Every structure is written in C-alpha cells, then in structure tokens.
Amino acid sequence: xxxxxxxxxxxxxxxxxxxxxxxxxxxxxxxxxxxxxxxxxxxxxxxxxxxxxxxxxxxxxxxxxxxxxxxxxxxxxxxxxxxxxxxxxxxxxxxxxxxxxxxxxxxxxxxxxxxxxxxxxxxxxxxxxxxxxxxxxxxxxxxxxxxxxxxxxxxxxxxxxxxxxxxxxxxxxxxxxxxxxxxxxxxxxxxxxxxxxxxxxxxxxxxxxxxxxxxxxxxxxxxxxxxxxxxxxxxxxxxxxxxxxxxxxxxxxxxxxxxxxxxxxxxxxxxxxxxxxxxxxxxxxxxxxxxxxxxxxxxxxxxxxxxxxxxxxxxxxxxxxxxxxxxxxxxxxxxxxxxxxxxxxxxxxxxxxxxxxxxxxxxxxxxxxxxxxxxxxxxxxxxxxxxxxxxxxxxxxxxxxxxxxxxxxxxxxxxxxxxxxxxxxxxxxxxxxxxxxxxxxxxxxxxxxxxxxxxxxxxxxxxxxxxxxxxxxxxxxxxxxxxxxxxxxxxxxxxxxxxxxxxxxxxxxxxxxxxxxxxxxxxxxxxxxxxxxxxxxxxxxxxxxxxxxxxxxxxxxxxxxxxxxxxxxxxxxxxxxxxxxxxxxxxxxxxxxxxxxxxxxxxxxxxxxxxxxxxxxxxxxxxxxxxxxxxxxxxxxxxxxxxxxxxxxxxxxxxxxxxxxxxxxxxxxxxxxxxxx
Ligand SMILES: Nc1ncnc2c1ncn2[C@@H]1O[C@H](COP(=O)(O)OP(=O)(O)OP(=O)(O)O)[C@@H](O)[C@H]1O
Numbered sequence: 001x002x003x004x005x006x007x008x009x010x011x012x013x014x015x016x017x018x019x020x021x022x023x024x025x026x027x028x029x030x031x032x033x034x035x036x037x038x039x040x041x042x043x044x045x046x047x048x049x050x051x052x053x054x055x056x057x058x059x060x061x062x063x064x065x066x067x068x069x070x071x072x073x074x075x076x077x078x079x080x081x082x083x084x085x086x087x088x089x090x091x092x093x094x095x096x097x098x099x100x101x102x103x104x105x106x107x108x109x110x111x112x113x114x115x116x117x118x119x120x121x122x123x124x125x126x127x128x129x130x131x132x133x134x135x136x137x138x139x140x141x142x143x144x145x146x147x148x149x150x151x152x153x154x155x156x157x158x159x160x161x162x163x164x165x166x167x168x169x170x171x172x173x174x175x176x177x178x179x180x181x182x183x184x185x186x187x188x189x190x191x192x193x194x195x196x197x198x199x200x201x202x203x204x205x206x207x208x209x210x211x212x213x214x215x216x217x218x219x220x221x222x223x224x225x226x227x228x229x230x231x232x233x234x235x236x237x238x239x240x241x242x243x244x245x246x247x248x249x250x251x252x253x254x255x256x257x258x259x260x261x262x263x264x265x266x267x268x269x270x271x272x273x274x275x276x277x278x279x280x281x282x283x284x285x286x287x288x289x290x291x292x293x294x295x296x297x298x299x300x301x302x303x304x305x306x307x308x309x310x311x312x313x314x315x316x317x318x319x320x321x322x323x324x325x326x327x328x329x330x331x332x333x334x335x336x337x338x339x340x341x342x343x344x345x346x347x348x349x350x351x352x353x354x355x356x357x358x359x360x361x362x363x364x365x366x367x368x369x370x371x372x373x374x375x376x377x378x379x380x381x382x383x384x385x386x387x388x389x390x391x392x393x394x395x396x397x398x399x400x401x402x403x404x405x406x407x408x409x410x411x412x413x414x415x416x417x418x419x420x421x422x423x424x425x426x427x428x429x430x431x432x433x434x435x436x437x438x439x440x441x442x443x444x445x446x447x448x449x450x451x452x453x454x455x456x457x458x459x460x461x462x463x464x465x466x467x468x469x470x471x472x473x474x475x476x477x478x479x480x481x482x483x484x485x486x487x488x489x490x491x492x493x494x495x496x497x498x499x500x501x502x503x504x505x506x507x508x509x510x511x512x513x514x515x516x517x518x519x520x521x522x523x524x525x526x527x528x529x530x531x532x533x534x535x536x537x538x539x540x541x542x543x544x545x546x547x548x549x550x551x552x553x554x555x556x557x558x559x560x561x562x563x564x565x566x567x568x569x570x571x572x573x574x575x576x577x578x579x580x581x582x583x584x585x586x587x588x589x590x591x592x593x594x595x596x597x598x599x600x601x602x603x604x605x606x607x608x609x610x611x612x613x614x615x616x617x618x619x620x621x622x623x624x625x626x627x628x629x630x631x632x633x634x635x636x637x638x639x640x641x642x643x644x645x646x647x648x649x650x651x652x653x654x655x656x657x658x659x660x661x662x663x664x665x666x667x668x669x670x671x672x673x674x675x676x677x
Pocket of ligand 1: 143145146147169171173176453454456480484485
C-alpha cells in the first residue's frame with residue numbers, strides 16, 4: 001500500500017473515556033472524516049459513510065474483545081486507475097490508535113531519596129603494593145589511573161586474605177575489584193603454578209556472555225604472567241572440546257554453574273585439589289535462577305578436595321537469599337558497601353545506589369497506542385539502545401518486524417541496526433551479536449534478561465524496558481547497562497495504565513523515576529519523513545494531529561507486514577501468546593499489578609500488528625486439531641501434561657541453561673553442605 005495513497009481517519013482529540021465513546025455519533029464522525037479528507041480527492045467524497053459499529057467494550061477484560069479498525073476508502077494515485085477493482089474501491093483497514101482509549105491516570109510523584117555512590121576514589125593502583133607488571137597492565141594497557149571506590153575498599157581486604165561480600169552500583173568496576181587481588185595472589189604462588197595443577201580459582205557467573213566477558217578481563221590481567229592459564233566453560237560449546245581443555249589444565253576457571261556441575265559429574269579430568277579462590281559474581285541472580293542446587297553440588301565438590309580458600313560474593317543487589325549462601329560459603333567476611341551512608345543502609349536491602357549521570361523515566365501508554373509508541377522512543381540521533389523483553393519469542397518477533405518495516409533514518413550517515421540476543425539462539429550467534437553490539441557506535445539490541453546482568457557494553461545511551469521486570473533488583477541491573485562508571489545514560493520503563501502501581505514497588509526500593517508523556521515520545525515521529533502522508537504540509541515540532549497521523553501510518557505499516565502472509569501473522573500470534581503468558585510469571589507480590597484480566601486483548605493484539613484480537617489463540621497456535629487430539633490422548637495414556645508453572649520455569653531457566661540436554665529426572669542432588677573450609 002503506497003503511503004501517499006492513504007487517507008487516514010484520525011480523531012482530532014483523544015477520547016476521554018469509554019463512556020464518551022459510546023455517546024459519539026456516527027454522523028458527526030462522518031463530518032469529521034469529510035473535513036479531514038476535503039480537497040484531498042474527489043473520490044474520497046464519493047465514498048460511502050463508514051459503517052456503524054457496535055459500541056466498544058465497557059470494561060477492559062481479556063476475553064472476547066476485538067480490536068477496532070476504521071474502514072476507509074483507498075485513495076488511488078493518479079494514473080493508477082487500472083488497479084481499481086470493478087464496482088468501487090475496496091476498503092482498507094487502518095488502525096485507530098487514538099480512539100477508545102481510557103484516560104491515562106495521573107500518578108502521584110513520590111519523593112525518593114536516591115542513594116548516591118561516589119564512583120572514583122583518589123587512590124591509584126600503584127599504592128597497593130601490587131606486582132609492578134600488574135600495575136603496568138592496569139595503567140598502560142587498560143588505561144586506568146585511579147581505583148574506583150569499590151576497588152579501593154575491596155582489593156586491600158582480599159589481598160589480606162579475607163573473604164568478602166561486595167555490593168556496589170552497576171558499572172563501578174567490581175570485576176577488577178576481585179580480579180586484581182586474585183591475579184596478584186596467584187602470581188605469588190611458589191613453586192610457580194603449573195598448568196597441569198588444574199584450577200586455583202573458580203569464578204561463577206550466571207550467563208555465558210558474562211563468562212566470556214570476565215574471561216577476557218582476566219586474560220588481560222594475566223598477560224605478564226603467562227604461566228597462569230585462564231579458561232571458560234559456558235554451555236553451548238561442544239562438551240568434548242571443553243573436556244580436552246580441562247585435561248590440558250585451566251588454572252582460573254570461569255563458568256556458569258550448570259555447565260560446571262555437568263563436568264563435575266561427567267568429566268574425569270576435573271579436580272579441585274589446588275583451589276584457593278571462589279568468586280560468585282551476580283550472586284543473587286545465580287540463586288534466583290534456581291542454581292542453588294548446582295551451587296550446593298559445586299561447594300561440596302570444592303570442600304571435599306581443597307583446604308581453606310578465599311570466597312567472594314558480589315552484586316549490585318545483594319538480597320536476603322544471599323545470606324544463606326554467605327552462611328555456607330564465607331568465613332568471617334568483610335562487608336563492602338560503597339553507599340554514602342552504609343550505617344543507615346542495610347547491606348542486604350535491594351536499593352539502587354546510582355550514578356548522578358543516570359536519568360530514569362517511565363511512561364504510561366494506553367494499551368492501544370502501545371505499539372507505535374514503543375517503537376519510536378527514543379529515536380534520538382544515533383541511539384545505542386537496549387530494549388528488554390519478557391521472552392525469546394517477543395525478541396524474535398519484534399526483531400523481524402522492525403528490521404523489515406522500519407527504515408531507521410540514516411541521519412548523519414549512521415544507520416542504526418537491529419540486533420537480537422536471547423537464550424534460544426546458537427552460542428556462536430550469541431557471541432557474534434554480543435561482540436558486534438559491544439563494538440558498535442549505534443544500534444538497537446532487542447534482548448531478554450540474558451543481557452541484564454554484568455554485561456559491560458560501552459556507550460549505551462538508552463535502556464528501554466518493554467515490560468516491567470519481576471523484581472526491583474532486575475530493574476536495577478537492566479538499567480545498569482547504561483551510565484556505567486559515571487558516564488551519562490537514560491532509561492525508560494514502559495507501563496500500561498493497569499500497571500501504574502508498579503512505580504510504588506520501585507519507590508519502596510528507593511528508585512525514583514520521572515514521567516515522560518506519551519505525546520512527548522510520539523513527537524519523535526515528526527523527525528521521520530518516511531511516515532509523511534501529506535507531502536508539502538509543514539508540521540511544527542508539536543503538531544498533535546501530525547503526530548497522530550504518523551503514528552497511524554507507522555501502525556498501518558506494521559499491520560500490513562504482519563498480515564502479508566500466514567507465516568508472519570502466525571509469528572505475531574505466537575508473540576502475543578508469549579506476552580500474555582509472561583504475565584503469569586510475575587511473582588505473587590506483583591500479581592495484583594500484572595493481572596491478565598486487565599489486558600484488553602484487542603488493544604494488546606495491535607501491539608503485535610494484529611488488526612483483530614485472535615479468537616481461540618491457543619488452538620490456532622497448536623495447529624492441526626486432529627494432531628492435538630492425538631496428543632491429548634497420548635497424554636491421558638500415561639504421559640503427564642506439564643503443569644503451567646513448570647513450563648514457565650523451564651522457559652526461564654532455558655535462558656541461562658548449561659546448553660546441555662536436560663538432566664535425568666530422578667537424579668538426587670546433594671542437599672547438605674560440608675562446611676569444612
Ligand atoms: N579503575 C578504573 N578506571 C577506569 N575504568 C575502570 C576502572 N575499573 C573498572 N573500569 C571499567 O569500568 C567498566 C565497568 O566495570 P565492571 O563491568 O567491572 O562493573 P561492575 O561493577 O561489575 O558492573 P555490574 O554490576 O553491571 O556487573 C568496565 O568497562 C571497566 O573496564
């Protein structure tokens with residue numbers, strides 16, 4: 001459909017409530033419609049009036065609702081009359097994004113005393129009595145002159161042989177806070193460490209990308225100490241090649257917990273007789289992900305084979321759950337917290353000490369306007385943006401859709417690209433994307449929470465959260481991918497009106513967010529010439545009608561793409577289903593905020609480029625009903641149907657899995673810890 005050929009039916013002012021919508025007169029609408037299309041085309045004035053539609057739903061409930069669409073006449077460009085079908089023009093459906101939306105509620109601005117952390121200290125690495133080659137690597141190779149506050153507090157404690165529990169803001173340099181003393185200690189070991197000795201240090205991280213990143217930092221620190229060999233085990237790689245590397249010998253082993261447990265069980269060549277360090281980075285996340293059993297197995301293996309070792313737990317958010325791990329793994333630990341007033345701030349409270357250079361926003365969007373709005377923010381020049389989604393399906397769907405439909409403007413010669421990262425991708429592809437985005441000056445990375453923790457992606461200017469994360473801790477870590485080490489950054493959390501109470505959850509954790517109005521977000525559309533429908537018409541920077549027109553053109557482009565083939569529309573439906581399912585994964589304490597009943601299926605469907613709310617969604621996605629029936633019978637013949645909860649937990653852990661086939665169901669995991677060290 002040519003964009004020039006569209007005539008849009010866009011209401012001049014947002015409808016205030018459902019009540020008002022019911023009262024509106026079809027005749028008045030037709031008058032408005034005529035006024036809008038006047039002088040545009042003779043054909044248009046001859047078009048029949050829009051058909052009378054049933055009243056919109058009064059309550060925004062999920063079941064049986066249909067998205068609204070306006071039927072408008074097609075304006076055919078001059079010289080293309082042969083394309084007109086006999087008997088008049090076929091109607092074209094366009095979205096009415098700005099109709100039938102309930103009024104957006106005002107959220108009271110809640111005062112929050114945000115915690116502040118000073119990022120840098122005035123001390124340098126050379127003050128610590130480190131090996132001169134290590135200092136030279138830090139200052140000359142890594143170009144770091146001063147220590148950060150967390151490094152200043154942690155490094156001396158670890159050099160003195162203490163265990164530590166470390167909390168400091170995201171992007172404050174925690175990796176070097178443990179990496180520097182670790183390398184300093186291992187290069188001092190006499191006689192010199194041999195490769196064949198096996199691991200002296202074990203670093204556990206929750207994701208594969210973080211494993212790679214930590215490996216690369218440790219590798220840099222080890223440049224002057226070539227006899228110490230680092231190695232990474234992270235799933236997604238061939239087990240055989242990992243076994244071979246283990247056989248040759250790895251002295252600093254960086255791994256995700258699941259993969260390590262797998263090797264502990266199945267690889268003969270892995271032993272921990274020399275282990276002296278255990279580092280658990282993102283400790284709270286490792287516990288969240290259900291890796292507790294894996295951690296127990298790892299601790300038991302270490303305790304059985306080694307004597308006293310140093311243990312370090314780190315995160316920007318150390319939660320209560322970590323105390324259990326601290327109890328079983330730490331020996332008289334030093335508690336490092338860089339927050340300005342540590343006395344008033346309990347160490348294990350999820351709060352957000354943040355850089356003053358970070359601006360955090362939230363926007364309330366009507367469910368209906370959700371779609372276009374989400375995509376046009378913040379289209380500043382050359383954005384380097386990460387957008388978080390609740391599931392792999394959503395990432396896949398939006399990545400395909402946006403890459404195909406949006407021609408991000410090559411303003412100033414910079415083409416923004418869409419990248420994707422989630423747990424369902426092959427490891428090589430994940431690594432490629434991670435490296436590509438890391439090195440890019442601009443781009444938009446669509447991802448799941450697999451990228452929320454620890455990743456140090458330089459110069460990210462915006463974080464957008466398509467969905468609210470399930471906890472304040474995850475909010476902090478997602479946002480923490482920007483404004484690292486005192487640099488500037490922005491974040492936006494997108495909510496629909498029924499989710500407004502989520503703000504209180506953030507406030508309870510001392511997280512403050514400012515409001516951005518939906519109109520402000522949409523006004524970015526005025527920068528985009530490819531959405532112009534009336535050439536030659538000058539638009540001001542705040543012309544609400546022009547903004548609505550462009551939002552509607554954009555939405556129509558999305559809908560046209562989705563409805564172009566059975567395949568694209570099926571993937572939209574799958575994504576919609578996945579979004580609805582993601583609602584069921586919110587924890588109990590947030591169920592009242594994220595209730596599936598508050599979703600208006602018709603409006604949500606539009607966010608997926610679907611013109612109407614699909615009927616019998618789950619049946620459509622299940623495919624052939626005969627096959628379905630056969631499956632049902634099979635299950636009733638003895639195969640247990642997966643319980644919903646289990647399916648969701650499988651979905652979540654698959655994001656962070658070891659990449660290996662599932663463990664045999666009946667295997668008993670060791671529950672007790674031998675606290676021998
Ligand atoms: N002393 C320093 N001087 C300059 N840059 C530093 C210093 N220490 C660390 N950095 C840089 O700061 C960035 C953030 O470090 P790092 O990833 O270790 O932060 P983090 O606290 O672990 O973050 P997160 O909580 O998100 O995992 C990295 O690019 C790192 O190279």
